[in-house]
Amino acid sequence: MNFSKRLFLVLSLSLFFGSFSIFSSVTHAAVTVTPKLAAGGDSFSLALKSDGTVWAWGDNASGKLGDGTTAEKLTPNQVPSLNNVIDIAAGSNHSMALKSDGTVWAWGSNQYGQLGDGTKVNKKTPTQIPSLNSVISIAASGSNSYALKSDGTLWVWGTGSNKTGLGTATGNNTVPVRVHNVTNIVKFAVGYGHASATSQDGTIWMWGDGANGQIGDGAMEHRPEPVIIDFPNAAMVEPGSIATLGLKTDGTVWNWGACLASEIVECSSSSIKVPTQKAGIDNVSFVSSNGGRAAVIKNDGTLWAFGNNTSGYLGIGQQTNNSSYKTPHQVVTSDLVTPLTGVKSVEVGQSHSLAIKNDGTVWSWGRNAEGQLGTGDKTRAYYAVQVVGLTLFDQDQISLGDTVNVEIAQGSSKKYTFKAQNSGVVTFTTGFYQNMADTTLNLYDSNNNLLSTNDDYNNTTYSQISYNVVAGSTYIIEVMGYQNSALQCTLSIQ
Known part of the structure; x- marks a missing residue:
């Protein structure tokens, strides 16, 4: 490494430790399917x-x-x-998958008709719901299933009650039935007993159990039919059990519903009947709520949890039973100090939670009596642990416009396959990820013939190759450390 390069490394490290604002979370920019997690009931997990x-x-x-x-x-x-899936959902004892052709497949318990195939027979393998098509998203909770169609209509099946938006009708529905009143719906969410939907014009509808004010319309009554609530500029509305969590486009978090120690709201009376801003947290980009607890992702990729911490299920490193943490605490890893960072998505279940990091790894915490944490054992975790052998991004493939995180051990390298869609100059560049890294790039053709190599791009610790690719041709880009050192970096294609 020459003097200029060493000087750049020292100055860069000084800047990094002097100001954390240099750090920015890196995301995988161009996957064909958005990875997703589903925490089923309190005993199983799904990943897409x-x-x-x-x-x-x-x-x-x-x-x-x-x-x-x-x-x-x-x-x-x-x-x-089961292939070509674009969405997943999990109830207490059943699972669902939405394929790219708009069909919905379900399996597991069918005691209440929640598989939607017109029967009450359990299925051990995915079975298509015959009456559903043109579906764009799905959800499940308890023994109910929901589907949103491309025409903006919302459909429900399974347990019949005033929780489903079908009025006061009772009895189980073994085939999908349209939810009353709501039209032009673009997204929705389902909690344990109540649900929400957002229409194209931003109107928020809620229905179901409302005895604790969780509907948010100023009353403490069940709403068997969807009603409009006043929650403008909503980015997300996440029904939980007896409370609801909301996120606005300005990054503020709001909540309404029960004010018990086991819930996620703060108030002096028994309930909050309308959306009220939650103090102590802002700059939030994602929220999830269930089982009397919630988790939020901040813009910097950190993960914070609050609510019921029974058996340490918040993942904050505290095992205290029956304690409520209404002030958000960071989710931590095994040393109980290091926070879980670079978080892209989180799914809070009834007693276990799941998170996706920007590198595609999956992390879990909470109850594990049935192995739902995916760690190869049944040990409960009151901090985040990595799910064994699961990476949700296909990092062996990389496309134009992608940025991926690269982490390799000493003496190793990482190769990615790139197929050119068009002819022209394409630029491969390594960059900063968590720590400064001295990188080398090698570009090969599909027969592993070396086409180009670069170390010290512009006399820095990073590397860059610009190459005139041919449409339809496949190329292999190899990332390695200087003199085979370990490294963490990003790889971008522009």
Whole structure:
């Protein structure tokens, strides 16, 4: 390494430690499917990878892991013969998947008709719901299932009650039935007993259990039909159990519903009946709520949790039973000090939670009696632990416009396949990720013939290759450390 390069490294490190604002979370920019997690009931988990495959682990009663058996799985296993999936959902004992062709598939318990196939027969493998098409998103909670169609209509099936937006009608629905009143819906969310939907013009509708004020319309009554609530500039509305969490476009967090120690709101009376801003947290980009607890992701990629911490289920490193943390605390890793950072998405379940980091790894915490944390054992975790052998981004493939995180050990390298869609100059560049890194880039053709190499791009610790690619041709880009050192960096293609 020459003197100029050493000087750049020293100055860069000084700037980094002197001001954390240099750090920015790196995301995977161009996956064909948005990875997603689903925490099923309190006993199993689902994951959707960017390649459209679905993975499941934990309790397998009624066949809800979709592998044709009822044997529990302590680590993720792919759901067989299920591809081209773009969305997933999990209820208490059933699972669903939405394919890119708009069809919905379901499996697991069907005691209340929640699989939507017109029967009450359990299914151990994915089965298509015959009456559904043109679906763009799905959700599930308890023994109910929901689907949003491309025409803006919302459909529900499973347990019949005043929780489903079907009025006072009772009885189970074994096939999808349209939710009353709501039209032009673009997104929705389902909690344990109540639900929300957002229309194209930003109107927020809610319905279901409202005895604790969780509907947000100023009353403490059940709403069997959807009603409009006053919550302008909403980015997300997340119904929980007896409370609701809201996120506005300005990054502020709001809540309404029960004010028990086991819930996520703050008030002196028994309930908050209308949306009220939650103090002590802002700059939030994502929220999730369930089981009397909530988690929020801030713009800097840090993860914060609050609410009921029974058995340490918040993941904040505290095991105190039956304690409520109404002030947000950071989710931490195994040393109980280091925070979980670079978080892209979080899913709070009834007693366990799941998170996706920007590098595609999956992390979990909470109850683990059935192996739902995916760690290969049944040890409860009151801090975030990594799910074994699961990466949701297909990082062996990289496309124009992508930025991926690269982490390799000493003496190793990482290769990515790039297929050119058009002819012209394409630039491959490494950059900063968490720590400064001295990188080397090698570009090969599909026969592994070396086309170009670069170290010390512009006399810095990073590397860059610009190459005139040919449409339809496949190239291999290799990232390695200077003199085979370990490294952390990003790789971008422009």
